[in-house]
């Protein structure tokens with residue numbers, strides 16, 4: 001299993017009645033079962049092919065499979081993982097069944113892009129970020145564990161607390177800064193101002209970490 005999935009697995013609580021939404025290959029559920037973190041797992045995917053992949057991986061294991069767009073209608077889950085999709089897709093999956101997600105103990109999300117938009121959605125719709133993890137594996141991946149409840153406003157671009165991954169977070173901020181600088185001169189108006197402000201906040205974070 002790769003470092004991204006390992007980091008996601010590290011946030012799963014022992015004994016959870018977990019559903020891995022958009023599981024595809026089923027590697028995460030397999031790891032959770034084999035390591036004894038959970039004794040049973042539910043797996044869903046919107047695609048028949050990906051669900052078949054998961055079924056093959058989890059053959060003979062104590063797992064339930066659902067062909068579903070987001071959270072399946074049937075089944076009882078106290079926690080969910082939604083990983084490896086765009087931030088808008090993840091927000092859409094939560095929004096479609098917000099009441100049920102709001103009754104879960106926790107949800108772990110890992111967007112491939114539109115991280116800011118997902119954070120904004122979570123903040124506005126009553127999901128509090130309690131843990132963040134950063135992983136680098138050719139790309140930077142941010143993983144968030146959220147619970148139902150009001151959150152205090154935080155920096156939607158830079159996140160809350162990566163003190164556990166401090167050295168990597170420093171590199172991430174540096175990478176972020178270089179990326180913005182590479183296109184800043186092509187921006188105009190409001191967007192240019194926004195990016196200039198973000199650069200200042202990145203510098204401030206880097207300073208605070210010294």
Ligand SMILES: C[S@@+](CC[C@H](N)C(=O)[O-])C[C@H]1O[C@@H](n2cnc3c(N)ncnc32)[C@H](O)[C@@H]1O
Pocket residue numbers: 021022023024025044045046047050068069070071082083084085089093
């Ligand atoms: C890139 S794979 C990620 C697999 C795994 N979760 C991971 O993080 O490695 C994305 C999967 O999400 C599934 N997917 C996309 N939208 C979905 C939705 N609305 N509901 C359920 N599954 C979805 C896709 O079919 C695909 O198998």
